[in-house]
Amino acid sequence: MDGHQRNLYxxxxxxxxxxxxxxxxxxxxxxxxxxxxxxFPILSNTLPWMGKAYGAYSDKPPFLKDGTTQWFGRRTxxxxxxxxxxxxxxxxxxxxxxxxxxxxxxxxxxxx
Amino acid sequence: xxxxxxxxxxxGILLLAGAGLFQEGCATMxxxxxxxxxxxxxxxxxxxxxxxxxxxxxxxVLREVSGGDFEFGxxxxxxxxxxxxxxxxxxxxxxxxxxxxxxxxxxYCTRFLWNSGxxxxxxxxDQVQLWGHPAIMLHLEGENPxxxxxxxxxxxxxxxxxxxxxxxxxxxxxMNVTFAPEPFEQFExxxxxxxxxxxxxxxxxxxxxxxxxG
Numbered sequence: 001m002d003g004h005q006r007n008l009y010x011x012x013x014x015x016x017x018x019x020x021x022x023x024x025x026x027x028x029x030x031x032x033x034x035x036x037x038x039x040f041p042i043l044s045n046t047l048p049w050m051g052k053a054y055g056a057y058s059d060k061p062p063f064l065k066d067g068t069t070q071w072f073g074r075r076t077x078x079x080x081x082x083x084x085x086x087x088x089x090x091x092x093x094x095x096x097x098x099x100x101x102x103x104x105x106x107x108x109x110x111x112x
Numbered sequence: 113x114x115x116x117x118x119x120x121x122x123x124g125i126l127l128l129a130g131a132g133l134f135q136e137g138c139a140t141m142x143x144x145x146x147x148x149x150x151x152x153x154x155x156x157x158x159x160x161x162x163x164x165x166x167x168x169x170x171x172x173v174l175r176e177v178s179g180g181d182f183e184f185g186x187x188x189x190x191x192x193x194x195x196x197x198x199x200x201x202x203x204x205x206x207x208x209x210x211x212x213x214x215x216x217x218x219x220y221c222t223r224f225l226w227n228s229g230x231x232x233x234x235x236x237x238d239q240v241q242l243w244g245h246p247a248i249m250l251h252l253e254g255e256n257p258x259x260x261x262x263x264x265x266x267x268x269x270x271x272x273x274x275x276x277x278x279x280x281x282x283x284x285x286x287m288n289v290t291f292a293p294e295p296f297e298q299f300e301x302x303x304x305x306x307x308x309x310x311x312x313x314x315x316x317x318x319x320x321x322x323x324x325x326g
Contacts, residue, residue, distance in 0.1 A: 001127070002207060002208060002209050003205065004125070004127065005209035006205065006208075006209045006275070008209075009211075009274065010314075010317060010318070010321065011125065013321045013325070014321060016125055017125070018125045018127065019125070019126050019127070020127045021126060021127065036209075037208070037209055037210070037219060054126065074127075075127070076125065076126070076127055077125070077126040077127075078125050078126070079125075079126060093127070096313050098125065099313075099317055100317075102125075103317065103320055103321065103324070106321075106324060107324060110324065
């Protein structure tokens with residue numbers, strides 16, 4: 001997450017915005033964001049319809065080490081201006097790949 | 113629904129993660145690694161055609177293959193009981209996010225060696241210049257009596273354009289053994305001689321964005 005915070009100025013230059021989504025409650029997310037000095041929103045989705053919609057939700061083994069049986073896997077999704085999902089990657093974000101993809105989208109948008 | 117809230121923006125990035133999930137990806141199988149270091153005729157080495165520097169003799173090369181805490185570095189096991197070793201690395205993405213050096217140094221220190229159980233204390237902090245760029249040099253030391261080990265580190269945080277990069281050396285010793293100065297001297301030679309042979313990914317990205325915006 002601090003990697004996305006480091007790249008915020010580039011995302012903004014590419015007309016992109018970042019949202020984090022977690023199954024944790026609002027208070028937990030607030031402290032998490034503070035601990036990493038995050039300036040972008042972290043959404044609390046305890047129900048968790050967003051994780052289901054974007055394919056990140058899991059309620060099957062292997063469960064988390066702390067015994068949590070329902071959780072979101074790490075997934076990065078890029079949605080374009082028309083609401084179309086254009087990019088999905090699991091595990092740790094590849095920041096250079098994300099920026100390169102956003103540049104491609106911006107070029108596409110500007111017709112270059 | 114998310115896209116509608118981002119009307120006017122070209123794209124949104126959505127990150128979904130459960131608490132505590134920080135998995136790393138796997139290295140691609142079957143790829144033959146390129147030689148890490150190539151000697152130049154100037155008494156230095158080039159690393160992947162990207163950097164040139166004075167390399168320490170007889171140290172093992174550390175290469176990051178899956179994206180993590182550093183890009184590359186060096187490791188030396190030394191005489192004595194465990195832990196007697198020194199590592200130093202180049203990390204273009206030091207922890208934290210502030211583009212201000214002082215603030216970044218504070219952010220960085222909140223996590224430095226935090227997995228080791230060492231309580232690293234900043235002994236000295238100096239404003240310096242590195243190859244003409246403003247930088248902060250941190251001297252840190254700490255102990256973990258429960259594991260009978262201690263560590264001494266020097267960290268350079270360097271402001272390069274809009275970003276902050278770092279060089280870090282950490283020496284580990286048993287509690288009753290003194291630190292050795294030589295590895296720190298080799299680290300200093302490495303850092304002072306460090307040159308970028310080409311623009312970084314982020315410098316190129318900034319140029320492309322600038323060009324796109326006209």
